[in-house]
Amino acid sequence: MRDQVLSRRVAGLKPSGIRKFFDIAATMKDIISLGIGEPDFCTPDPILQAGIQSLQRGETHYTSNYGIIELRRALSAHIEKLYGVHYDPDTEIVITVGGSEALNLAAIALVDPGDEVIIPTPCFVSYQAAIIMAGGIAVEVPSRMENNFALDPEDIRRAITPRTKAILIGYPNNPTGAVASREALLAVSKIAEEHDLVVISDEIYDRLVYGVKHVCYPALPGNRERSLLLGGFSKDYAMTGWRIGYACGPVNIIKGLLRVHQYMVMSAPTMSQKAALEGLASGEPYIQQMVAEYDRRRKLIVNGLNAMGLPTFEPKGAFYAFPKVSVTGLDDDTFANRLLQEEHVALVPGNSFGLGGEGFVRCSYATSYEKIEQALEHIEHFVNRI
Ligand SMILES: Cc1ncc(COP(=O)(O)O)c(C=O)c1O
Structure with a gap:
């Protein structure tokens, strides 16, 4: 060997x-x-039951590569109601195998070998790995406790080089628990626009906030067209084992993610998609x-x-x-x-x-x-x- x-x-x-x-x-x-x-x-009981009933009905087959349309429609309405940003359920949402798959799809679809992706750290352990596995370079920008582990747009700006392709942010943050302010996110948008960068925003903990309102990056003015919203059901709905996440974005980017998803996993688990649909209906x-x-x-x-x-x-x-x-x-x-x-x-x-x-x-x-x-x-x- x-x-x-x-x-x-x-x-x-x-x-x-x-x-x-x-x-x-x-x-x-x-x-x-x-x-x-x-x-x-x-997992809350109605969600559990929806998954069980789906199996009992014999829903044991693949779904559309995008995910079942009922879930995409419900998710589109849910995100629009919470944050005021609209994604077309037919073409701008793909249901993935957990937030993890969404992250890896984004990396593979956006990153060419040698491209740099700026990542504020400390961060979820898979961010750097996803970029490296896609052939890119993860450029870490550390945040500091003295600054409440806040996103510092000026640190991001300093890390930009001609090879920078994207910025990958994750707030509320794992592992610090920091949330991102509207001002900081607006400053990131400005940088992304100036340098023609895509922002991948992993908002999987969006509902788990305490005494503050979550700010959704793609919902800020001008951001929708040059960003991807990643999320999932694992954390907010206590559904880690069901493996359901999603990516939302403009059609030209989602088209790329879907292509990778088609070849990689085909579709997210069918019963879990039905369970997630119930989560949106009765999980609040x-x-x-x-x-x-x-x-x-x-x-x-x-x-x-x-x-x-x-x-x-x-x-x-x-x-x-x-x-x-x-x-x-x-x-x-x-x-x-x-x-x-x-x-x-x-x-x-x-x-x-x-x-x-x-x-x-x-x-x-x-x-x-x-x-x-x-x-x-x-x-x-x-x-x-x-
Ligand atoms: C910030 C962040 N994003 C994504 C994930 C992946 O979640 P999933 O279980 O949906 O793949 C995690 C899991 O720990 C996480 O902390």
């Missing part, structure tokens, strides 16, 4: 820091995990309940971490807190590893999320209030000991 069997692109990908960590955690007993980036809630009260519970946990964890001396900025979205652990004298890898070994609490070292994450850890509060209370006690013991 030749030495270099894997493509250089794939061989060069760093293993996900999250996976590495959870492989260790999986071998241990009695772990309290603040590590997982998915809702602890089960469940989202409200989940948001209220996340908010209760958010306050508990942020106050708890700050009280024990780990500076933690107040996240306004998603379900993560991002305390600065370097104040203990330990780096984030050592902090997370020792906390796991000595106190059996799992969280994720911040450097897994790219530049700017070093010295921080991600604590997910998508776990029960009681478990968070226990985890905080253990973290406090650990911090007091070191």
Whole structure:
């Protein structure tokens, strides 16, 4: 067998820091995990039933490559009602296998080898990988805690080169919980227009915001034609395992994503599309309940971490807190590893999320209030000991 069997692109990908960590955690007993980036809630019952009934009706076949038209119509109406931006359900929406597929379609459809994509970091671990797998170069632009991990348009501007093709943003943000202000997003639009760049906006946590309104990037004036809106049902509707996401954009870009999607997966799971359709019809009260519970946990964890001396900025979205652990004298890898070994609490070292994450850890509060209370006690013991 030749030495270099894997493509250089794939061989060069760093293993996900999250996976590495959870492989260790999986071998241990009695772990309290603040590590997982998915809702602890089960999918709301009407959505569950819609999926089951779809299967029982024998809907076990492929759908249109775009996804079922009923779901595209409902999604188009939903997005328009929330944000005032219209996507034609016939040609401007594609239903994907989770937000993850939407991200990879966007990368493959837009990026040529050597193209640069600017990514504010820390960010979802798949952003850099999606760009690299598409043959592009991920240009990380770190945000800072002193600035509440806000999107800094001037940092983006400084990172632009003649090879820059796109900007990939994700707010509410995983792992920091930061949300993006209208002003910052408008400044990004201006940069995108000046330099003829496409903006890929991953808004998968759009409904999980606390005391603020989500600002939808493509809905801002002039943005629709040079942006892609990525989203999904995994987080807001507690549907990670159903694998339903979407990409919306102008027809010339969606045409490209659809071509890749056709060859790659053909269509998203049929029963899951039916379940998602039910989510749009009757999911709202469940989202409200989940948001209220996340908010209760958010306050508990942020106050708890700050009280024990780990500076933690107040996240306004998603379900993560991002305390600065370097104040203990330990780096984030050592902090997370020792906390796991000595106190059996799992969280994720911040450097897994790219530049700017070093010295921080991600604590997910998508776990029960009681478990968070226990985890905080253990973290406090650990911090007091070191
Ligand atoms: C910011 C962000 N985008 C996309 C995804 C992918 O979600 P999905 O499960 O729908 O593929 C995640 C999952 O953690 C995420 O955090």
